[in-house]
Amino acid sequence: MSVALHLSWSSCHRGEDRAMASLLCNARIQLTDTLEQMQQGTLMRKVKSKSWKKQRYFKLQDDCMTIWYQSKRTGKTESAFSISDVETVREGHQSEVLQSLAEEFPPERCFTIVFYGRRGNLDLIAGSAEEAQCWVQGLRQLIDVATTMDQREKIDQWIRDWFQKADKNKDGRMNFKEVQHLLKMMNVDMNEDHALRLFQQEQLEDKGTEEMAMELIDKYEPSETARARHVLSADGFLMYLCSPEGSIFNPQHRALWQDMNQPLCHYFISSSHNTYLIQDQICGQSSIEGYIRALKRGCRCLEVDCWDGPNGEPIVYHGHTFTSKIPFREVVSTLGKYAFKASDYPVILSLENHCSMEQQEVLAQQLKDILGEQLLTTTTDGHIPTQLPSPEELKHKILLKGKKIGRLEDMLDGPGDEVPDVSDDDNGAEAEEERRRAKKDKETLAQALSDCVIYCKNVSFRGFQEARSHSRPSEISSLSEAKARKLIRDAGNEFVRHNAWQLSRIYPSGMRTDSSNYSPQEMWNVGCQIVALNFQTAGMEMDLCDGLFRQNGHCGYVLKPPFMRDEETLFNPSDPSSREGLGPITLTIQVISGQQLPKVANCKDGAIIDPLVRVEIHGVPADQAHQETKYIENNGFNPRWDETLQFQLHVPELALVRFVVEDYDKTSRNDFVGQFTLAFANIKPGYRHIHLLSKDGTGIPPSSLFVHICITKPPDPEQD
Secondary structure, eight states, rough: OOHHHHHHHHHHHHTTTSSHHTTTTOTTOOHHHHHHHHHEEEEEESSSSOOOOOEEEEEEETSSSEEEEEEETTEEEEEEEEEEGGEEEEEEEEEHHHHHHHTOOGGGGGEEEEETOOOOEEEEEEEEEHHHHHHOOOOOHHHHHHHTTOOOHHHHHHHHHHHHOOOOOSSSSOOOOHHHHHHHHBBBBOOOOHHHHHOOOOOOOOOOOOEOOOOHHHHHHHHHHHHHHTTTTHHHHHHHHHSSBSSSBOOOGOOOOOOOOGGGEEEEEEEEEETTBBTTTTTTBBBBBHHHHHTTTTOOEEEEEEOOOGGOOOOOOOOOOOSOOEEHHHHHHHHHHHTSSSSOOOEEEEEEOOOOHHHHHHHHHHHHHHHGGGBHHHHHSSSSSOOOOOOTTTTOOEEEEEEOOOOOHHHHHHHSSEEEEEESSSOOOHHHHHHHHHHHHHHHHHHHHHTTEEEEEEOOOOHHHHHHHOOOTTTEEEEHHHHHHHHHHHHHHHHHHTTTEEEEEEOOTTTOTTTTOOHHHHHHHHTTSSEEEOOOOOOOHHHHHHHTTGGGOOSEEEOOHHHHHHHGGGOTTGGGGGGGOOOEEEEEEEEEESSSSOOTOOOOOTTOEEEEEEEESSGGGGOOEEEEEETTTTTTTSOEEEEEEEESSSSGGGGGGEEEEEEOOSSSSSSSEEEEEEGGGOOOOOEEEEHHHHHSSSSSEEEEEEEEEEEEEEOOOOGO
């Protein structure tokens, strides 16, 4: 148990006069006039809609890392949140709710607090522009502190947060009853007599030291005295283990480390389905927040469903359902603002067009007017492409995916006949069918919108042979998950070869009205690039998506393995032996211990979790596997497993490894506690920490696992 916890108990028990606020102060926060004003509290309006505007009293707690607010009418504290939960603060009318109130409240009094994950935003209206600026600037100062904390500071903050929660009477001190409650909240199962003895203790210190390399001592040892003696203290060793260098994720792979000069079809591309939805597909809310959240997560392919709207303005919603509607103009404005904040590489806007010819003209005009030079309206070199351009060539460009009249060649050669010619290789029946389709497109598709489609022309998929004979690299086919599975089953190798030169998009079944997801892994196994998922729905499927795209600077593009970029490849995911190279490698994982695991959602008051760890391998069918440890009874604070799990990987280049912590329940399904997923290629062997994520994919510091990783490769026969 940490020294900090012991010292805090001791100080509180002695009843020192100083308040808990001074005990818990963060040394990195300088108390400015702005923060002092926030600590005094401010009356603001919390708004949820045009009709729901309630006055709430907001106050920054003395620890400068927690904000609570209470009803003006009842005086009851409604809620509280930690600064570490806040991603950013937006000024003015930058939410749909505040935009709807623009005539009633000026932008300088409005701001939005945006939280990590799928938690809803908090829209606020201050009494004056000065009060709004005070909170905006103060929150941004505190967010900067929270986001730059090292692991030691995160652990200290975690302890401070729990002390605040356990101090029920808010008197700045903790009696033994409150300490007992604190232990249960922190997942510590402790005998009452033993807890009382610790409570009465004056001071405990860890004295162990470890000699490490000088560069590690210089970098991670917090004590000047220890550094001078060339030793690493326990705190220094912990800081090293919990640092990026001590993480299971290779820190070199967090930055951009892959070749970005290959054709687009050689990359897996982070892609979302029905991006405008933030709930279900039937009655859910449509919101520009869906686009903002997806883009901030590095998503590079977004979907928009367009329909005729009132006053000649196209709208976006899930057609023939009860989902709410948003103007297409707002979607495009949001795209223009956020497209390249998380990544410089191209964004593909997948347009599902249900508009009349008149409103298609409006779609095209709004795309051009709002996006300007960001919208790609011609090929990168002005010539007919023989292959797709690279992400590097398309930096800061937005590509429209949709139907197109004729072919790209016709557009580059200038205006042609109403019905484009076909190649001499086409037989009569195929030529006639192509002419018929082109004529139909011309009758139902506005030329201005067609001209915005360059490298991603939608075409129907009629088999791999026809695609190879008549299709172009600049064309793309969309397949349902069921159709894709059948192709994987029946023609796995042909699917891999097809995806080596042309883009494929996979989308969820229409039966997934609850916005659930299919596993993207089986689609990636055959090289499908645009595997669209419902980003608003947490779960294993989105964990895999986040895990794959966590690498390469989080840019939304991950280079496929060499054997999936060759148009003549023999690889078939159902037959691992078709991958040329060495035999299977062995991945050995020793699950040692856990640290400060969180409580499960909706747990019974006082319940302590019984954690177990499951390691899952997601890859080609031969590599799919999972193993788990035993559960540790009543210990979520510092459980120790010391169990070894071992896996054989035949195609490690496609494997993802998912670490899951669950609360064991012998009578029903285990409850989720935390997870972390990464590509096998990003694993760093040795003693490593795994920093756990919530179901939403956001951090839950300082919760972690401590493991040892060993990767054993088969001997190379050429070196024998």
